[in-house]
Amino acid sequence: AQKITQTQPGMFVQEKEAVTLDCTYDTSDQSYGLFWYKQPSSGEMIFLIYQGSYDEQNATEGRYSLNFQKARKSANLVISASQLGDSAMYFCAMREGWSFQKLVFGTGTRLLVSP
């Protein structure tokens, strides 16, 4: 079974609008962490935001926020006020347990921001 599922292969959004990228996960661990990374066309992997399974508040980092619904096992990324530079691949990843970080990645969502 897929540990991380990103069901949206591609998403389109207009500049200045908000967009939600979906991520669901599957784990039996009580302790886990969820990460979102951005990969622009230049290829580097850029860390965006982290949510721990015990965190009571949804994570926020500037224009990025995480809609964490533990019971539904979802950790959707919300990008507010989209910019042209947000066009990229976005990956959701999970670390299970507190041990050394073995990240399991989803298949990614390609976001295209249009003017």
Add this chain to the structure above:
Amino acid sequence: DTAVSQTPKYLVTQMGNDKSIKCEQNLGHDTMYWYKQDSKKFLKIMFSYNNKELIINETVPNRFSPKSPDKAHLNLHINSLELGDSAVYFCASSPGQGLNSRQPQHFGDGTRLSIL
């Protein structure tokens, strides 16, 4: 200063050759990783080292051999290259386990390996 640097950025070679990719991090992290990103952009962990010790080895063919001379370096050597090895290989590092697990992995810029 580049935090995680990989060399070379591009590697084009013929089937059957042996090649190495080098990785260095200057973040003082204890743990380093190699990931493979295939043509469909799927990222999968291959290896992880913590303080020079192998801690993760994900059913990777024996032709792939990581080496960590010290905790700041993790190199990847690939023997007898095959067409299916064509991919982008990413090195990454992180502080380690426990509360440091909240810290993200920092990735290098990737090495694009093309097998002719």
